[in-house]
Amino acid sequence: MSEYEAASGLRTNVDGRVLVMERTFHAPQSLLFQAYSDSKQLSDWWGPQGWETENRTFEFKPGGTWLYCMRCMDKAQGDFYGQESWGKATFNEIVEPEKIVYTDVFADEKGNAVEGMPKMEITIEFKEKEGNSKLVVISEFASEAQLKEVLGMGMIEGFNSQLDRLDEHLEKHQ
Template sequence: MAVNKESLEKKVEGRNLVIERVFKAPREKVFLAYSDSEQLAAWWGPQGWNTENKRYEFQPEGVWHYCMRCHDQEQGDFYGKESWGKTVFQEIKAPEKIVYTDVFSDEQGNEAEGMPKVVVTLNFKDQGDETKLVTRSEFASEKELQSLLNMGVVEGVASQFVCLDDHLKKLNE
């Protein structure tokens, strides 16, 4: 799978979605953008959305409970909407790897019924002044994966990675 430095590459492997993207920043900076609560809140979510971390415990078995809110009036029906999520970290190997379980949740952190639970593995591959981020999302079934593909998960991740790229550029200014 060739990686275009300006965009992401994706492939489906059974019930796994693999997305790769190269960032023009050293691995430690990209890892810190995920591991530091303030940095994560500064860029997490698609363009036009803000993220608030209600709880953030970056350690194995630690919980990250967050809310994304759409502030972009151009996004029509999404404007003003909230989307709550909950992550439980499973494995952290700085600055190489983060493994977590991700679910949609409510404001109290209860799992949203009928929505998929996804195991996400982030691998941060050192390429000198750049980092290749390989994201592997494992779904319970191919049907669940297809459901999220139909909801626009790849487009959402692409937008989110633009936000991460912008965040990393600001750190270098």
């Protein structure tokens, strides 16, 4: 088990094949949930700094799918500039404004899973905390090796950058 806390307040915990990431936002629970459940809002902040997200499909309901593409638009990111990263999520459970559970895979532009890439079962919890909201993201992988693979791809750093964008988004919408 390993733990880490970033200057931004992101706390992470790796235990076997499970990664837990937590961060508190100065926004009400309902607003935080809406940032995840509204396609327009999600595309405004999803992805690391310097990346833009296009939601090709977004069916926010159990059994619905979300097909998205993140594109690096920042020339300062060198080899990443112009790169695309497609993902497909299938929503399994939605409890407004408390929880979203979905399966996430690396995909191609048609939504087909990329062979050999990790699949994640993700549970997002939105917890009211004294006028603020605590976001808890639990990502479960099929194996410890798959978790180590995405950690090696910079998952925590990218997610922390993404949450900085979410924080800015929430500030604008309060």
